Amino acid sequence: MKLYCDPKTVLGPEKSVSNVQVVYDGGANDCAVATLVWEGRPGVGIRWNGNSRDQPIGIPQSRGHPMWLLVPPDFADLVLQRALELAPESELDAAYRDMSTDSVREQDATAWADALIGDVNDPPR
Structure with missing residues:
Protein backbone atom coordinates (compact mmCIF):
# COMPACT_ATOMS: atom_id res chain seq x y z
CA MET A 1 0.00 0.00 0.00
CA LYS A 2 1.20 3.46 -0.90
CA LEU A 3 2.22 5.43 2.22
CA TYR A 4 2.13 8.86 0.59
CA CYS A 5 2.53 10.63 -2.72
CA ASP A 6 6.22 10.95 -3.57
CA PRO A 7 6.64 14.63 -4.51
CA LYS A 8 9.24 13.70 -7.15
CA THR A 9 6.37 12.18 -9.14
CA VAL A 10 4.13 15.27 -8.95
CA LEU A 11 4.21 17.16 -12.23
CA GLY A 12 0.93 19.05 -12.15
CA PRO A 13 -0.72 21.18 -13.08
CA GLU A 14 0.80 19.95 -16.35
CA LYS A 15 0.20 23.12 -18.37
CA SER A 16 1.74 25.34 -15.69
CA VAL A 17 4.55 23.39 -14.02
CA SER A 18 7.93 22.19 -15.30
CA ASN A 19 11.48 21.59 -14.05
CA VAL A 20 10.40 20.44 -10.56
CA GLN A 21 13.31 20.00 -8.14
CA VAL A 22 12.20 18.72 -4.73
CA VAL A 23 14.10 20.52 -1.98
CA TYR A 24 12.33 19.07 1.06
CA ASP A 25 10.24 15.90 1.43
CA GLY A 26 8.89 15.37 4.93
CA GLY A 27 7.28 12.04 4.05
CA ALA A 28 3.78 10.92 5.00
CA ASN A 29 1.66 13.41 6.94
CA ASP A 30 4.08 16.23 6.14
CA CYS A 31 4.71 18.64 3.32
CA ALA A 32 7.07 18.88 0.38
CA VAL A 33 8.70 22.00 -1.08
CA ALA A 34 10.21 22.30 -4.54
CA THR A 35 11.72 24.85 -6.83
CA LEU A 36 9.94 24.82 -10.16
CA VAL A 37 9.07 26.79 -13.24
CA TRP A 38 5.45 27.98 -13.23
CA GLU A 39 4.17 29.28 -16.54
CA GLY A 40 7.70 30.14 -17.65
CA ARG A 41 8.76 31.87 -14.42
CA PRO A 42 10.86 30.46 -11.56
CA GLY A 43 8.92 29.80 -8.39
CA VAL A 44 8.52 27.72 -5.26
CA GLY A 45 5.85 25.05 -4.90
CA ILE A 46 4.46 23.41 -1.78
CA ARG A 47 2.09 20.53 -1.10
CA TRP A 48 0.96 18.16 1.63
CA ASN A 49 2.20 14.66 0.79
CA GLY A 50 -0.80 12.79 2.15
CA ASN A 51 -0.89 9.43 3.88
CA SER A 52 -2.12 5.89 3.29
CA ARG A 53 -5.23 6.33 5.42
CA ASP A 54 -6.95 9.60 4.46
CA GLN A 55 -5.34 11.11 1.37
CA PRO A 56 -2.85 8.89 -0.46
CA ILE A 57 -2.25 11.48 -3.20
CA GLY A 58 -2.01 14.50 -0.91
CA ILE A 59 -3.27 18.04 -1.36
CA PRO A 60 -3.68 19.91 -3.62
CA GLN A 61 -5.11 17.59 -6.23
CA SER A 62 -7.36 17.92 -9.22
CA ARG A 63 -9.54 15.05 -10.45
CA GLY A 64 -7.35 12.54 -8.65
CA HIS A 65 -4.05 13.95 -9.88
CA PRO A 66 -1.53 15.43 -7.41
CA MET A 67 -0.62 19.09 -7.93
CA TRP A 68 1.78 21.73 -6.69
CA LEU A 69 0.56 24.97 -5.12
CA LEU A 70 2.59 28.01 -6.16
CA VAL A 71 3.84 29.89 -3.09
CA PRO A 72 3.10 33.62 -3.47
CA PRO A 73 6.28 35.53 -4.41
CA ASP A 74 6.26 37.52 -1.15
CA PHE A 75 6.61 34.25 0.80
CA ALA A 76 8.64 32.11 -1.62
CA ASP A 77 12.13 32.98 -0.34
CA LEU A 78 11.10 32.38 3.28
CA VAL A 79 9.50 29.00 2.51
CA LEU A 80 12.49 27.90 0.41
CA GLN A 81 14.99 28.98 3.07
CA ARG A 82 13.17 27.04 5.79
CA ALA A 83 12.85 23.96 3.54
CA LEU A 84 16.60 24.02 2.91
CA GLU A 85 17.23 24.26 6.67
CA LEU A 86 15.01 21.22 7.30
CA ALA A 87 16.27 19.10 4.41
CA PRO A 88 18.63 16.33 5.46
CA PRO A 123 54.36 17.87 -26.65
CA PRO A 124 52.00 15.23 -28.06
CA ARG A 125 53.31 11.67 -27.98
Whole structure:
Protein backbone atom coordinates (compact mmCIF):
# COMPACT_ATOMS: atom_id res chain seq x y z
CA MET A 1 0.00 0.00 0.00
CA LYS A 2 1.20 3.46 -0.90
CA LEU A 3 2.22 5.43 2.22
CA TYR A 4 2.13 8.86 0.59
CA CYS A 5 2.53 10.63 -2.72
CA ASP A 6 6.22 10.95 -3.57
CA PRO A 7 6.64 14.63 -4.51
CA LYS A 8 9.24 13.70 -7.15
CA THR A 9 6.37 12.18 -9.14
CA VAL A 10 4.13 15.27 -8.95
CA LEU A 11 4.21 17.16 -12.23
CA GLY A 12 0.93 19.05 -12.15
CA PRO A 13 -0.72 21.18 -13.08
CA GLU A 14 0.80 19.95 -16.35
CA LYS A 15 0.20 23.12 -18.37
CA SER A 16 1.74 25.34 -15.69
CA VAL A 17 4.55 23.39 -14.02
CA SER A 18 7.93 22.19 -15.30
CA ASN A 19 11.48 21.59 -14.05
CA VAL A 20 10.40 20.44 -10.56
CA GLN A 21 13.31 20.00 -8.14
CA VAL A 22 12.20 18.72 -4.73
CA VAL A 23 14.10 20.52 -1.98
CA TYR A 24 12.33 19.07 1.06
CA ASP A 25 10.24 15.90 1.43
CA GLY A 26 8.89 15.37 4.93
CA GLY A 27 7.28 12.04 4.05
CA ALA A 28 3.78 10.92 5.00
CA ASN A 29 1.66 13.41 6.94
CA ASP A 30 4.08 16.23 6.14
CA CYS A 31 4.71 18.64 3.32
CA ALA A 32 7.07 18.88 0.38
CA VAL A 33 8.70 22.00 -1.08
CA ALA A 34 10.21 22.30 -4.54
CA THR A 35 11.72 24.85 -6.83
CA LEU A 36 9.94 24.82 -10.16
CA VAL A 37 9.07 26.79 -13.24
CA TRP A 38 5.45 27.98 -13.23
CA GLU A 39 4.17 29.28 -16.54
CA GLY A 40 7.70 30.14 -17.65
CA ARG A 41 8.76 31.87 -14.42
CA PRO A 42 10.86 30.46 -11.56
CA GLY A 43 8.92 29.80 -8.39
CA VAL A 44 8.52 27.72 -5.26
CA GLY A 45 5.85 25.05 -4.90
CA ILE A 46 4.46 23.41 -1.78
CA ARG A 47 2.09 20.53 -1.10
CA TRP A 48 0.96 18.16 1.63
CA ASN A 49 2.20 14.66 0.79
CA GLY A 50 -0.80 12.79 2.15
CA ASN A 51 -0.89 9.43 3.88
CA SER A 52 -2.12 5.89 3.29
CA ARG A 53 -5.23 6.33 5.42
CA ASP A 54 -6.95 9.60 4.46
CA GLN A 55 -5.34 11.11 1.37
CA PRO A 56 -2.85 8.89 -0.46
CA ILE A 57 -2.25 11.48 -3.20
CA GLY A 58 -2.01 14.50 -0.91
CA ILE A 59 -3.27 18.04 -1.36
CA PRO A 60 -3.68 19.91 -3.62
CA GLN A 61 -5.11 17.59 -6.23
CA SER A 62 -7.36 17.92 -9.22
CA ARG A 63 -9.54 15.05 -10.45
CA GLY A 64 -7.35 12.54 -8.65
CA HIS A 65 -4.05 13.95 -9.88
CA PRO A 66 -1.53 15.43 -7.41
CA MET A 67 -0.62 19.09 -7.93
CA TRP A 68 1.78 21.73 -6.69
CA LEU A 69 0.56 24.97 -5.12
CA LEU A 70 2.59 28.01 -6.16
CA VAL A 71 3.84 29.89 -3.09
CA PRO A 72 3.10 33.62 -3.47
CA PRO A 73 6.28 35.53 -4.41
CA ASP A 74 6.26 37.52 -1.15
CA PHE A 75 6.61 34.25 0.80
CA ALA A 76 8.64 32.11 -1.62
CA ASP A 77 12.13 32.98 -0.34
CA LEU A 78 11.10 32.38 3.28
CA VAL A 79 9.50 29.00 2.51
CA LEU A 80 12.49 27.90 0.41
CA GLN A 81 14.99 28.98 3.07
CA ARG A 82 13.17 27.04 5.79
CA ALA A 83 12.85 23.96 3.54
CA LEU A 84 16.60 24.02 2.91
CA GLU A 85 17.23 24.26 6.67
CA LEU A 86 15.01 21.22 7.30
CA ALA A 87 16.27 19.10 4.41
CA PRO A 88 18.63 16.33 5.46
CA GLU A 89 22.18 16.48 4.15
CA SER A 90 22.65 14.20 1.14
CA GLU A 91 25.33 11.50 1.15
CA LEU A 92 27.18 13.40 -1.57
CA ASP A 93 27.09 16.66 0.41
CA ALA A 94 28.34 14.84 3.51
CA ALA A 95 31.18 13.28 1.52
CA TYR A 96 32.22 16.67 0.09
CA ARG A 97 32.08 18.21 3.59
CA ASP A 98 34.28 15.42 4.98
CA MET A 99 36.74 15.69 2.09
CA SER A 100 37.04 19.46 2.50
CA THR A 101 38.20 19.05 6.10
CA ASP A 102 40.85 16.48 5.15
CA SER A 103 43.93 18.68 4.55
CA VAL A 104 46.18 15.79 3.41
CA ARG A 105 43.63 14.74 0.80
CA GLU A 106 43.26 18.38 -0.32
CA GLN A 107 47.05 18.66 -0.76
CA ASP A 108 47.11 15.41 -2.77
CA ALA A 109 44.26 16.65 -4.97
CA THR A 110 46.00 19.98 -5.56
CA ALA A 111 49.25 18.23 -6.50
CA TRP A 112 47.36 15.93 -8.89
CA ALA A 113 45.55 18.88 -10.52
CA ASP A 114 48.80 20.84 -10.85
CA ALA A 115 50.44 17.84 -12.52
CA LEU A 116 47.59 17.66 -15.04
CA ILE A 117 48.05 21.30 -15.93
CA GLY A 118 51.72 20.65 -16.58
CA ASP A 119 50.81 17.80 -18.97
CA VAL A 120 48.96 20.26 -21.21
CA ASN A 121 52.22 21.94 -22.09
CA ASP A 122 53.97 18.66 -22.95
CA PRO A 123 54.36 17.87 -26.65
CA PRO A 124 52.00 15.23 -28.06
CA ARG A 125 53.31 11.67 -27.98
